Amino acid sequence: MEAVNQHRLPAGHNAQVAVMSYSCYDIEDALIMNKSSLDRGFGRTAVYKKSVTECEINQRNKESRFNERIDEPPTKTHNTKKKFIKKYHALDSDGITKVGAQLHHGDIYVNKKTPQVPDNPQIENIQIADTPSVFKEKWPYTVDRVLIINNTNDGTEKIKTVKTIFRQIRRPEFGDKFSSRHGQKGVVGLIVNQEDMPFNERGWCPDLIMNPHGYPSRMTIAKLMELLCGKLGALEGKFKYGTAFGGENVLQVGEELLKRGFHYQGKDCLISGITGEYMECYVYQGPIFYQRLKHMVIDKIHARAKGPMEKLTRQPVEGRAKDGGQRIGEMERDCFLAYGASNLLIERLLISSDPFNVYVCEICGMFKSDSVCRGCNTDKVYQIRLPYCCKLLFQELLAMNIKPKLQLVPSHERQEYTMN
C-alpha cells in the first residue's frame, strides 16, 4: 500500500457495504448497487482507446507523389450530400480530428488518401483512393489527445503517423464487474433506488449489497477484517490495517467499536427500505474498498438478426467484431432434441442458417443443375431444400470418389418412412 502510494491515490472507492441478501438478484456473487451512489459518482470511470494511423511510402513506387497523405476534408458545395459531409464534421483543415470533438459511429477522424500507382508510371493523372480512419465504436467517444509524429529517421520524408486517443466516461450498469481486493469479484445484478435500500437509525445507507454466501467457501477473512477495521478507522479518522496477517487485533477493534456505540462484531440493526420495518437480523456492514474491473457490458453486448455470412459454408459468421450470430452448438441442439422441438431445430439449423435449394434426380440421387437428368434420361428431378453446408459435404465426398446417394421420399409418405 505505502510502497506504491495506493492509500493516497486509490483506483477505487470505499464502498459502504451491507452483507445481506436482497431481492434474489444478488445470487452467485452478483452485487446490488445504490442508484443514488451511482449518481454521486460511485464507480464512474474514464475508458481510453488508442488508434494509430500511419501514412506509408508506396512499396511499388517510392516517388513521393505516391506516398499516402492526409488531406483536408471536402468542402461543402451545392451538390454534395449532407450525409456525405457529415462524416467529416470533426476534422480540422489538416485532415485530423479536433481535440475535444465527439465522434459517433461512422465518423472520419483521419482523412487519409492513398494514391494508386498506375501501370505506366509516366501518367500524370493518378487516381487517389480514400482510405480514411473511420470511427467503429458504436457509442460516442470524445477525442482526448492527438499526436502527430514524424517517424522517418532523416526527417526529409513527409511521412506522418497520427495517434488518436479517445475517451469515454462510463457509469456502472447491469453486468459491469466490480471487485474488492480479496478476489471477491462480482457483477452488478440490480440497481436499486436509494429509498428501497436498507438504512439504519443514523441515516446510513449502503452503496452496495453483497451476498453473504460469498464468504464461507472462499474463507476471505481479510475482507471481514477490512470491513470491521474500516468501520473503526472511519469513526476514528485513522488508517487501519485490515490484513489477516498481523493487522489489527479484531477483539480490540470490536471493543473500540463498542465504546463508540456500535455492535462489537460490526453488525448493525437495519430498517428495510421496502417495508419500513426493522429487519429480523443484524447486518454486518461497513466500508470495503471496491475497484471497477475492465469487463464492461457495453464492450460485450451483441445481437444480430440478418448479417454477414461465411463465404464457404454460407452460415453466419462468428464473433462480435464481425457482427456474427449466436451459435446453436451441440449441447444446445441436444436440448432441442431432448425436448422434441423438431420444428424449432429445423428452423435454427436450416432456415435461419444456410437454406439452399437443389435439384435431385430420383433415380441416380445426384444433384442436378436443372429439372432434367440427362444421365438417367428422366425428368423425375425434384427440388429439395437442405443446408448449403450439407450440399458442400456431398460435393466434397464426390470429389473423393464417394457417392452419397440421396433417396427421395414423397412428402406424404415421409411419416411412414421415418416410423420404419
Place this chain on the structure above:
Amino acid sequence: MDIQDASRVVYICGKCGKDVQLEAKDIVRCQCGYRILYKKRKADPKNPPQYEAI
C-alpha cells in the same frame, strides 16, 4: 510563433511546449528539433465544451 494564422492548425511541441504552426506540406517538426507534436485544443464557438449528465 505567437502570431497565429486562423486558417492553419496549431500544435504543441512535446519537448519545449511552444506552439507550432504547420501547413500540410511541412515536415512534422518543432523548431527545437523534436518530432512529436500534440494538437492544440481550440475553442469551438459552435460546439462549446460542456459536462455530460451521465
